[in-house]
Structure formats: structure tokens, C-alpha cells
Amino acid sequence: MKRLAFVDKNRCVSCGACMKVCPMGAISVWRGCYSVVDEQKCVGCGKCANICPAGCIEVKAREVIA
Amino acid sequence: MKTKHWYDYLWLWCIAYFVLGFFNILFAWLGMIDFMVPLLFAIIGGNKAFCNRYCGRSQLLTKIGIDCKCSRNVPTPRFMSSKWFRYGFLAFFMTMFGSMLLQTYKVFSGAKTLSESVKLLWTFKVPWDWAYQAGSTADWVAQFAFGFYSVMLTSAIIGMIMMFLFKPRSWCAFCPMGSMTQIICKLKQHEPIL
Numbered sequence A: 001m002k003r004l005a006f007v008d009k010n011r012c013v014s015c016g017a018c019m020k021v022c023p024m025g026a027i028s029v030w031r032g033c034y035s036v037v038d039e040q041k042c043v044g045c046g047k048c049a050n051i052c053p054a055g056c057i058e059v060k061a062r063e064v065i066a
Numbered sequence B: 001m002k003t004k005h006w007y008d009y010l011w012l013w014c015i016a017y018f019v020l021g022f023f024n025i026l027f028a029w030l031g032m033i034d035f036m037v038p039l040l041f042a043i044i045g046g047n048k049a050f051c052n053r054y055c056g057r058s059q060l061l062t063k064i065g066i067d068c069k070c071s072r073n074v075p076t077p078r079f080m081s082s083k084w085f086r087y088g089f090l091a092f093f094m095t096m097f098g099s100m101l102l103q104t105y106k107v108f109s110g111a112k113t114l115s116e117s118v119k120l121l122w123t124f125k126v127p128w129d130w131a132y133q134a135g136s137t138a139d140w141v142a143q144f145a146f147g148f149y150s151v152m153l154t155s156a157i158i159g160m161i162m163m164f165l166f167k168p169r170s171w172c173a174f175c176p177m178g179s180m181t182q183i184i185c186k187l188k189q190h191e192p193i194l
């Protein structure tokens, strides 16, 4: 998996739309505050970013771990 | 395919609410559930389970927007999910809600007479007299029902417009209920709200 979803937690409105569409169960709203991505589960498909009403998710290349 | 839960059908409740209120305005009082439940989740549970799971309105918007392909599905204008816009809209919404309560009080105290109409977008007065048989309850009870139905219908109309124009759930970006419950949750976790 080369890509990963990143959430701008300051802009997230914690609506949970991302959580509902994620096929991997990789993104969830943390205590009503903002979404967090489980890096182990995310496959970088971008479905969450596509539905997000706040436009606060970006799917980017994973950091290359040396 | 994800398994469906009973709460995935709450969009039916959203439709039922407006239909019931169309025929008998007193059903508008049931909307109190949609006001109290999210707040209770946030205050007691410290979560947004209502938005995340049980909100029928957002389910309906998603259904129409995605399943019926009615949404342009383009990004919500950025300012609409900004803090000043969200909190500003919340303040405006609460002010209008307060003025609705004041109208109810005026009818209760006898300073005003019952107005059998629904006010859309805080501006347009639409006659709604078929939905209420005068004298069937105290006037203030009916006045609150008309006022509350107006609030619900107005926000549903804005939600629909947002759904058509932008993302299916663009309304959620600045929905007062969503903002209010998020603020409560953030305060509980000592997260910055600004």
C-alpha cells in the first residue's frame, strides 16, 4: 500500500461520513472530535476523501520508511 | 457489502416526520427527539454517535445524493466548513430558535394570537392551517409545533440545496446540531475548539 489518508483534524467536523464509506474500517471519529486513520488498515482508496463534506481528507503517498 | 443495522433505516424517520407534520402539526413535537438525543450522546457519552450513526437526515441526503445521483458531488466551498462560518451559523440558528421560543411564550401569555403558518428560511410565511384543528390543544402548544416544524423544514431545505450543489452531506459541514455536539465533545477532551 503506497497511499494513505491524512485528516486535517482542525477542519474535521466529525460527521462520520468517511467512516460510513471506508471499505476497510480504517477511519473512525475519535470521541466526537475528529477522524483518525488506522495506518495499518488504510489502503489509500480515497473513498473517504471523496465523501467528506469538509474536504479535510487528503490521500497522499505514505512516508517512505527508511 | 457491509451489514445493515436497524439504524441504517432512520432516513425513513426523517421522511415520516415531515409527512406527519404535514397532516397534523402537533407531530412536530417529536422533533424534540432529534434535538435531545444528539445532545445527550455528546454530554453523557462524549461522542457524536448521533451524527455518526443515527441521524436520519444525513442518511436521506446521502441516499438522494449518491444512490439517486442527485448531488453534483463537488467539494463544499471551503469557507462553509471554516470555524467562523460554522460557529456564526450556530449563533444565528440559536438566535432564531430563541425568537421562536419567544413567539411561543407570547402566545402562552396572550400577548399574541396563534399563527397557523410555517415560516420557511426565516422569511417566507406559508399558510399551514389544514394541519391544525383550532382549539384541539392549548394555543402555545400548537404555536411551538408550527415554529419547530419551520425550523426543521428550513434546515432540511438548506440541506437539500447543499446536497444538490456540493457533496451529499455538505449540510453537515455547518449543521448547528453537528457543531454544537462537536464543541461539547471537544470541551470534554480538552481539545481546542478554535
Ligand code: SF4
Pocket (backbone or CB within 6 Å): A007, A011, A012, A013, A014, A015, A016, A017, A018, A019, A029, A034, A035, A048, A051, A052, A053, A054, A055, A056, A057
Ligand atoms: S467525513 Fe470529513 S469531516 Fe466528516 S468525520 Fe470524516 S474527515 Fe471529518
Ligand code: SF4
Pocket (backbone or CB within 6 Å): A004, A005, A021, A022, A023, A024, A025, A026, A027, A037, A041, A042, A043, A044, A045, A046, A047, A048, A049, A059
Ligand atoms: S483511503 Fe480508503 S481505506 Fe483509507 S481510510 Fe479512506 S476510505 Fe478507508
Ligand code: SF4
Pocket (backbone or CB within 6 Å): A015, B038, B050, B051, B052, B055, B056, B057, B058, B171, B172, B173, B175, B176, B177, B178, B179
Ligand atoms: S451534522 Fe447534522 S445533519 Fe449531519 S449527521 Fe450530524 S445532526 Fe445529522
